[in-house]
Amino acid sequence: MAADVSAAELSAAQLTQRHRATLDQALQAIRTREYWSPHPENPKAYGDSGTGQGPAEGKAAFDALCGTEFGLDQPGTDGRVGDEVSPYGVELRISYPHPDPDVLIPAMRAAIPAWRDAGPETRALVCMEILARINARSHEFAHAVMHTTGQAFTMAFQAGGPHAQDRGLEAVAYAYEEQTRVPAGAHWVKPQGKRDPVRLRTTFTAVPRGVALLIGCNTFPTWNGFPGLFASLATGNPVLVKPHPRAVLPLALTVRTAREVLAEAGFDPNLVCLAAERPGEGLAKSLAVRPEIRIIDYTGSTAFGDWLEANARQALVYTEKAGVNTVIIDSTDDYRGMLANLSFTLSLYSGQMCTTTQNLLIPRDGITTDAGHKSYDEVVADLAAALQGLLGDDQRACALLGALVNPQVRERLEAAPSLGEVALSSRAVAHPEFPDAVVRTPVLISLDGAKPDAEAAYLSECFGPVSFAVAVDSTADAIALLRRTIRDKGVMTVGAYTTSAEVERAVEEVCLEESANLSLNLTGGVYVNQTAAFADFHGTGGNPAANASLCDGAFVAGRFRTVEVRRPE
Amino acid sequence: MAADVSAAELSAAQLTQRHRATLDQALQAIRTREYWSPHPENPKAYGDSGTGQGPAEGKAAFDALCGTEFGLDQPGTDGRVGDEVSPYGVELRISYPHPDPDVLIPAMRAAIPAWRDAGPETRALVCMEILARINARSHEFAHAVMHTTGQAFTMAFQAGGPHAQDRGLEAVAYAYEEQTRVPAGAHWVKPQGKRDPVRLRTTFTAVPRGVALLIGCNTFPTWNGFPGLFASLATGNPVLVKPHPRAVLPLALTVRTAREVLAEAGFDPNLVCLAAERPGEGLAKSLAVRPEIRIIDYTGSTAFGDWLEANARQALVYTEKAGVNTVIIDSTDDYRGMLANLSFTLSLYSGQMCTTTQNLLIPRDGITTDAGHKSYDEVVADLAAALQGLLGDDQRACALLGALVNPQVRERLEAAPSLGEVALSSRAVAHPEFPDAVVRTPVLISLDGAKPDAEAAYLSECFGPVSFAVAVDSTADAIALLRRTIRDKGVMTVGAYTTSAEVERAVEEVCLEESANLSLNLTGGVYVNQTAAFADFHGTGGNPAANASLCDGAFVAGRFRTVEVRRPE
Incomplete structure (x- = not known):
């Protein structure tokens, strides 16, 4: 069942070479919760003097997207949608595929076994390659975030780029650690006094819950979206990304990047799909109660968050709603x-x-x-x-x-x-x-x-x-x-x-x-409204504003189950 | 706020000396999931030749309980209840205090701060002392389990005694590990290029969700009850134990033992209370939807499990319901x-x-x-x-x-x-x-x-x-x-x-x-219906028979939240 990763463009050895050391650093960071980030937050660190797109290249890439049909080679497309208008007054004129869930979701489910069999480490490394490619395009993402959320450019760059990538990587680290707390297998030897011990061989496999639904928000499509997306994907679940209709582009770019990397690594790109919606369609509501949807991550109004918690009973629902800070x-x-x-x-x-x-x-x-x-x-x-x-x-x-x-x-x-x-x-x-x-x-x-x-x-x-x-x-x-x-x-x-x-x-x-x-007593350059991944928790999950915290063990532990198989040895 | 443990009969040093090494072994066991148990399953290991009660002493202790008013010095008692009849035909004639939840639950909540401030290690060690005292009384528990569940004596001894204690200790180990994945504090130092770095001191505290409700079952009051009880208690939550009306005694003994140990260790015994019910009272149903109840552990029928999941929305609900094996x-x-x-x-x-x-x-x-x-x-x-x-x-x-x-x-x-x-x-x-x-x-x-x-x-x-x-x-x-x-x-x-x-x-x-x-292909002395704590998972939590597995990270991770406090350094 495992994907033939050795024959893929992006081999397991390459993934390990590129990302394993960073994963180890991330695992260390979530243990110490000291300041750490592998993603430079200074826009000048990208381009000529560093890696990835430079400012002009990023701007050009964004401009080239405007007025186009955003390509996503995913199955079950039923027309095109999209009418984003920048809070800065510019119409983006980008259209996205509109999904037919009855075709798309079965295709996503079909991708599960090979992704499950790949195991926690390969999944983590593939997720990190996705994040690395997103990081290299931080300037392009910055314009996409700026012109969908209204954030000023520098904030769109930092919060929508490196800081969001940090939160995504943090989720990958938690997911990896959680799945590897249980060994892949064990020899079970129970002493029987003077008789021979009883012996069994047990195997433990992290299995995904099913298709995860990410419901994106208007203000922080990547920062609030990446933790759930990567937590679900790293624990083996396909992720259906339903962006806010006013902030589709940053998540559409994310989905496209994820699909490219998955395909190159020899996996089914349908592990990550986009569900852009028609105006007034209420797609989140109809998707959320489908039996195949087993995990939901949501950021937005208390009313819809409460509705999800009450109605999407077949799913684990992680919500960040409203509060009175x-x-x-x-x-x-x-x-x-x-x-x-x-x-x-x-x-x-x-x-x-x-x-x-x-x-x-x-x-x-x-x-x-x-x-x-x-x-x-x-x-x-x-x-x-x-x-x-x-x-x-x-x-x-x-x-x-x-x-x-x-x-x-x-x-x-x-x-x-x-x-x-x-x-x-x-x-x-x-x-x-x-x-x-x-x-x-x-x-x-x-x-x-x-x-x-x-x-x-x-x-x-x-x-x-x-x-x-x-x-x-x-x-x-x-x-x-x-x-x-x-x-x-x-x-x-x-x-x-x-x-x-x-x-x-x-x-x-x-x-x-x-x-x-x-x-x-914050009086300097740290603000009550800012948290840093790896160091700070975003919310506690323990009061009505949110039932989840970014990121902790509870945020990832329920996204997979461990299946034990035992046989005599 | 911390309890004055140094002045208590049972000091922190004593607890550490008695149990820390065993905790470390338990932590190792949940990592390897090889066979391990600190609780001998052979009834002959207890008494003269070993530790704790011997068979005669255990039987005498059980006999002495029959026909008495079971003493529990807990607040908010509103009359007495109890009409257990052994499946072996004997009336136990034991009465238990019936609770007034409006008095009892506030008393339990008042016990939270000192127990929270005690920290994960002290909580784990106190839980282990409770389990050790229960272990020493395994013969008495065996008779209590036998005459409430109908299990034959040897099974009542093993499954109701050492194996249940193993599952309890497993939950303590998971709870301890989960809470200590985050450090107690960190120094946050963020570089600022040529300027001085920004410095903060952060503290992280595991805080309980609130009062936990354990709804016991008729057939395995201790084996199915201990994991939830100890997972909640070890993560800082008071636990209200609502036994099945036909199987009160094993959990009443558990509550009494827990209260003794808590008091000796300098904590409020109201951290563990009993809620025995009147015939037909439906106490589980009315308790389950009270706003103070934030965690529920339940084993029993699918119908009531589904009801809890649908209605006890203010609580995390862990259920083991029915299946078709x-x-x-x-x-x-x-x-x-x-x-x-x-x-x-x-x-x-x-x-x-x-x-x-x-x-x-x-x-x-x-x-x-x-x-x-x-x-x-x-x-x-x-x-x-x-x-x-x-x-x-x-x-x-x-x-x-x-x-x-x-x-x-x-x-x-x-x-x-x-x-x-x-x-x-x-x-x-x-x-x-x-x-x-x-x-x-x-x-x-x-x-x-x-x-x-x-x-x-x-x-x-x-x-x-x-x-x-x-x-x-x-x-x-x-x-x-x-x-x-x-x-x-x-x-x-x-x-x-x-x-x-x-x-x-x-x-x-x-x-x-x-x-x-x-x-x-089980053909020897291991059976499909038996699982061993530390090695085997009981259920997966991923199909309709149960939403939880004994024991994994997901079973404990949601029972507490981490609160971060940060201040300039």
């Missing part, structure tokens, strides 16, 4: 650093990250700082000023904010002033290169946490560049509200600023009890 | 060994094991054996004769069969002759010691697999001493039926007898594709 401001010994750090977090990608802080809980009597006592109003005003300073220059603002990803975000932004007192208004920013880009600075709304009508605002997720400064009675009150927020609404991130060891312990205890990741 | 008989080079092996499997504990073979698929044209060609009728008649021979002597039959666990099993046995042609009738066996014990030999029914009405019989689980010889058109037909059985009904075990490498490969392929564990 919170920062407690109790006190600080670096007031300026805190304001700078927070204003960057609130601005980056116009707050369109699942990790962006929404609520800033501030005692109404103010806080102690290295710059003296600051009243609630002063803290809010100073944060507004820091935001204004950070985003005062249009070009710099555009590089930080990117564009609004879709009209719904703009509508929420425009409706926000009605929710409370406007501490900082949003302003439209002219983009130097793309005049039709919708670029807006964040709005900061001040709310009195004690007022019941305010609670309806700050305890709902308001995805986009809208944050709430919430006046609370005390730090203890803030901590109680934090607990309620995590428990009832979920969070991806929690931050706290305090110089009090007691407050620090109390916040930490709430995060441990309610299962939330905490960043304390 | 199948053996394919294609050919053999040890006909007598095969018949002896099968007849033992069908007889052990009156077929009341979730692993007992129900369907024997035999080509209607017969099979090739070392004793010449055997027609279908001959194979069935020879198997019937082997069963008669094995069970001809009443005393030996009783030692193998045990007693029928409940009236429903007896009803199924008595109804079985109407399902097809009776190849071997059941007979009542007189028990030498317990005249009221209901002891019956298995019935063997022959069915024509091609007849639609036969399918209704052999494709439903018929739990108890009822097996079906099913005449199929060919071995290929048998393999196709095996695939359909696994996919539609689920199996815990598959067996096959064949001398053909081609048939062996085909059966193996079906088991890999449909996720079932396979035993090939």
Whole structure:
């Protein structure tokens, strides 16, 4: 059943030579969780001075894709779809094959046995070759991510490129380690006193669950998509990739690259297929409940995530939904650093990250700082000023904010002033290169946490560049509200600023009890909304914002089962 | 927050000295999956010549429990319940506290922080001390298991004692390993080119999900209960033990032992509590959907398992339900060994094991054996004769069969002759010691697999001493039926007898594709219905019979989450 890898263009020896050492480093990294990445995050590291496409080559490759029929030689194609429009105002005019699942899914299932028989190491090395080729095309991916998500170029390059590749490799490392915790075989020898021992030979095979469905999101198609894709593929499952209809291209490029590598390595390329959808088709919903779909990875709204968890009962469902991320401001010994750090977090990608802080809980009597006592109003005003300073220059603002990803975000932004007192208004920013880009600075709304009508605002997720400064009675009150927020609404991130060891312990205890990741006193170049693969966990999987964490053993352990065969020896 | 273990009767140093080396051996065993057990399975190894209670002491301890109010100093007690009657005919007359969950569960939750802060190693060592004390009382447990399940004494001793303890320890080892895959902390240093690197200190804490509910079964209260109980406890979760109302005592003893050890080690004994129920109360159902219950382990009927999976949505639900275990008989080079092996499997504990073979698929044209060609009728008649021979002597039959666990099993046995042609009738066996014990030999029914009405019989689980010889058109037909059985009904075990490498490969392929564990050509002292902890997986978790496997990474990985806290360094 095994693919004849020796006859393939890409031999097992080549794969080992190229990637085994890096796999070992990745395995070490997930053990130490220290900083590590094999993918340079500096765009200048690619091209002439390094490996892969350079900037011009990447741009040209992206431009060449626009206005074409995106080729994917996969079976079961039923017409073409696609109408992506860049948040920067450009129509991509790319069409993709539309799938006939009744043809495509059986073809994917037929690919399973040879991929299963290849074993964990070969699967890991093939996945790493896919990632390496994606890495070499990081500039092309950057433009694809930029023009589907609205991220500014540098962020699209880093988060959509090397950082996403890191998360994919992290999943490959976890998948490999999990499958190899059990040996391939064992000799079972049970002593029988004075009689001869009983002897059996046992074999253990990691078998996939079935076809995996990846449901991509609009804002981070690769960063949020790669972990599930590579975790499923590395554990032997074919993966059907259903991108968000507004962010197809980055995942279509991913699928094409994966198919090329699989074929070269002697495997069936149908192990990775694309399922682009017609407008309003609801393809994710109909695919998700098919009996062949045994794993689903999803990033997106709480409503659809909850629907998947309730209805796709035949599948393991890994979801990242919405949360109400919170920062407690109790006190600080670096007031300026805190304001700078927070204003960057609130601005980056116009707050369109699942990790962006929404609520800033501030005692109404103010806080102690290295710059003296600051009243609630002063803290809010100073944060507004820091935001204004950070985003005062249009070009710099555009590089930080990117564009609004879709009209719904703009509508929420425009409706926000009605929710409370406007501490900082949003302003439209002219983009130097793309005049039709919708670029807006964040709005900061001040709310009195004690007022019941305010609670309806700050305890709902308001995805986009809208944050709430919430006046609370005390730090203890803030901590109680934090607990309620995590428990009832979920969070991806929690931050706290305090110089009090007691407050620090109390916040930490709430995060441990309610299962939330905490960043304390960040005032420098690390932000509460950013996590690094191999080192940081993205979410905990233990509160309503997500049932999975990127990446841990739980993220991979259920994607395969171990089948034991025993026979007398 | 940490318990003051140094001041406890049972110090950390003592725990380490007693158990750390064994934990290391267990960790090694789950890596090699070779035969290993620290718990002697020979009843004679206990007492005078070894450690723990001897036979007389164990019997006396059991006798002393009968007719008493079972003491458990747990909060939230609301009256007493209990009406266990031994399948051997003896009323146990033991009453247990009935819980008020609104008082008991908050008390259990209050115990979490100190247990969480104790860390994975201390939790593992405390669990091992609990298991060691249970091990020392294996004779007492044997009587408790015998007189609640109907197992014969030796089986009750082994499966209910050392083998169950092995499965518990296996779960502790997996839990410890899983939690320690991530370091307790890390220094995160990210290079910044020529600038100073960014530095953070991160800590990682395994945090429990919440209160775990163990729903015990009638037939194997300890063997099926210990893995979930110890997996949850070792990962920091309090465990509420809801025994089957007919098999309370073995788990009540377990809870009492756990509470003693926890208290001695300086922890809150409410980490393990009992929830015995009133007749017809449906306590499992009401507990299972409480928001505080975050993990459920269940062994029992498919109907209630499916209900739990559909309704206890706030919890991780690990189920072992029912299956239709199948053996394919294609050919053999040890006909007598095969018949002896099968007849033992069908007889052990009156077929009341979730692993007992129900369907024997035999080509209607017969099979090739070392004793010449055997027609279908001959194979069935020879198997019937082997069963008669094995069970001809009443005393030996009783030692193998045990007693029928409940009236429903007896009803199924008595109804079985109407399902097809009776190849071997059941007979009542007189028990030498317990005249009221209901002891019956298995019935063997022959069915024509091609007849639609036969399918209704052999494709439903018929739990108890009822097996079906099913005449199929060919071995290929048998393999196709095996695939359909696994996919539609689920199996815990598959067996096959064949001398053909081609048939062996085909059966193996079906088991890999449909996720079932396979035993090939067992003719000696190992049986398809028996698995050994550390070496064999019990179920795969990949077919409808069970969603979990004992024990693997997936069984423990979701029971805790990792919370990351990071701060500038």
